[in-house]
Each structure stands twice: as C-alpha cells, then as structure tokens.
Amino acid sequence: MLKLGVNVDHVATLREARYRGSTTGEPDPVDAALECEDAGANGVTIHLREDRRHIQDRDVRRMRTSIKTRLNLELANIPEIVAIAIGTRPDVVCIVPENRAEITTEGGLDVSGQVESIAAMRKRFTDSGIDVSLFVDPDLRQIEASSETGAQFVELHTGAFADAFNRKSDLGLEIDRLAAAANLAHKLGLRVNAGHGLNYSNLQLLHQVPYLVELNIGHSIICRAITVGIRKAVEEMLLLMGGYTG
Ligand code: PXP
Numbered sequence: 001m002l003k004l005g006v007n008v009d010h011v012a013t014l015r016e017a018r019y020r021g022s023t024t025g026e027p028d029p030v031d032a033a034l035e036c037e038d039a040g041a042n043g044v045t046i047h048l049r050e051d052r053r054h055i056q057d058r059d060v061r062r063m064r065t066s067i068k069t070r071l072n073l074e075l076a077n078i079p080e081i082v083a084i085a086i087g088t089r090p091d092v093v094c095i096v097p098e099n100r101a102e103i104t105t106e107g108g109l110d111v112s113g114q115v116e117s118i119a120a121m122r123k124r125f126t127d128s129g130i131d132v133s134l135f136v137d138p139d140l141r142q143i144e145a146s147s148e149t150g151a152q153f154v155e156l157h158t159g160a161f162a163d164a165f166n167r168k169s170d171l172g173l174e175i176d177r178l179a180a181a182a183n184l185a186h187k188l189g190l191r192v193n194a195g196h197g198l199n200y201s202n203l204q205l206l207h208q209v210p211y212l213v214e215l216n217i218g219h220s221i222i223c224r225a226i227t228v229g230i231r232k233a234v235e236e237m238l239l240l241m242g243g244y245t246g
Pocket of ligand 1 (some may be wrong): 009094195196197198218219220
C-alpha cells in the first residue's frame with residue numbers, strides 16, 4: 001500500500017502570517033497533524049528551516065510527543081538543525097538543500113558532490129536510531145551516490161513532473177526519468193519515496209512509477225482543506241493513491 005505523509009508546514013505558514021514572534025497562535029500544525037492521522041494519513045512531515053519561516057522549534061518538540069504515526073523531519077545539513085533533529089528523534093529525517101531566497105525547496109540535493117559529508121551525517125543519524133532519506137532529482141548519478149552514503153531512502157523530487165503536467169509538455173519524459181530513478185534505487189536497495197508539487201490532478205499519472213513506498217504531499221492538501229476541511233482533503237488524496245500496484 002502506498003503511504004501518505006502529509007506535510008503540515010503551510011498550517012504554520014498561516015499562523016506565522018499573523019503571530020510571528022509569539023509562542024501561541026492559530027492554526028496549530030500539531031492539531032492539523034492529528035486530524036490528518038485520524039483521516040488515515042500514515043505519517044506527518046515538517047521542515048525545520050534555518051530561517052524558521054513556518055515550523056518553529058516548539059512545533060518539532062510537540063509534534064514528536066503528540067503524533068502516533070511516523071514523524072518525518074526535513075532539514076538541511078546545518079549543524080544547529082542537525083543537533084535539534086538528533087535531540088528530538090523523529091522516525092526519519094529527509095535531507096534537503098536549503099536556499100534562503102527560495103519560496104519552497106527548489107532542487108534536489110547534490111549528493112554526488114558531497115558523498116563523504118552526507119555519509120558522515122547519515123552515520124550520526126543511524127547511530128541515534130533515525131532513518132535517513134535524501135531528497136534528490138530523478139538523476140541516476142544522484143541515486144548511485146545516495147546508495148554510497150548508506151541512506152535508507154531516497155525521496156524523488158517530483159517538481160519537474162508537476163511542472164511538465166501544468167505545461168502539458170515533456171510529461172512522458174519526466175515519468176520515464178522518475179521510473180528509471182525508482183528502478184535503480186530499488187536495485188541498489190534504497191526505499192523510494194516521492195514528493196513536491198503532487199496534487200489531486202497529477203497524482204494518477206504517478207501510478208506509472210514503480211517501487212514507491214510513500215508520497216509526501218503538503219501544499220495541495222492544505223489548500224484543499226480550506227474548502228473541504230483537512231480530514232476530507234486527506235481522505236480524497238488517499239482515495240487517489242489507492243490501487244497503486246508498485
Ligand atoms: N518533499 C519535500 C522534500 C519537500 O521539501 C516538500 C516541500 O516542502 C514536499 C515534499 C511537499 O511539497 P508540496 O508542498 O509541493 O506538496
């Protein structure tokens with residue numbers, strides 16, 4: 001069964017739009033995460049960014065003690081954030097590149113250019129009992145390098161696929177790239193997640209990509225929640241994911 005991890009960063013984005021600098025305020029990403037779990041989500045994803053633009057340190061602590069499914073903490077290789085992650089013990093960390101000027105995570109991590117430092121970070125997490133996922137473009141060189149680091153998972157960046165879907169161009173090419181990356185990752189013993197830009201319209205096409213374990217979806221679910229509520233938004237996404245045969 002294909003699993004769904006809901007990224008609730010944008011619940012915190014909405015809170016920070018009004019309550020930045022305060023330790024209280026609504027909406028609460030932890031409440032939202034609990035609703036997602038009740039609706040059947042298999043995990044919750046949050047990204048603690050260096051600039052703390054949405055998720056705050058206290059959210060990470062509260063999320064860890066509140067949710068009952070898996071906590072996936074996204075982070076960049078920044079010593080302060082790595083230390084917080086090790087102290088909080090999420091079930092899995094997803095290592096992403098971070099750029100202060102970006103609106104959201106833009107590209108995949110350049111693993112092939114920094115295998116040794118990522119392998120060292122991966123070992124620190126493994127020693128703390130935390131699984132590691134690397135957020136990479138569907139590029140065979142990056143998949144091979146990811147395997148060399150000893151990471152347990154890769155998360156395939158589906159942003160180019162989502163863009164191609166919107167432009168109605170190169171879609172077959174992007175699906176082929178994702179499928180080739182998933183095949184190689186599986187062959188090398190990596191487990192395969194995917195995420196970024198997935199929504200209620202493009203999800204069905206992703207069924208053509210083999211070996212997917214979990215999808216991490218944020219923006220589209222939180223947007224849909226504004227009109228139908230977060231439970232229904234999650235249920236609708238799970239319905240679209242049903243029938244995936246891998
Ligand atoms: N996976 C990763 C690694 C991400 O950085 C993001 C964006 O925060 C997502 C998944 C979710 O992307 P979206 O919000 O477009 O669904």
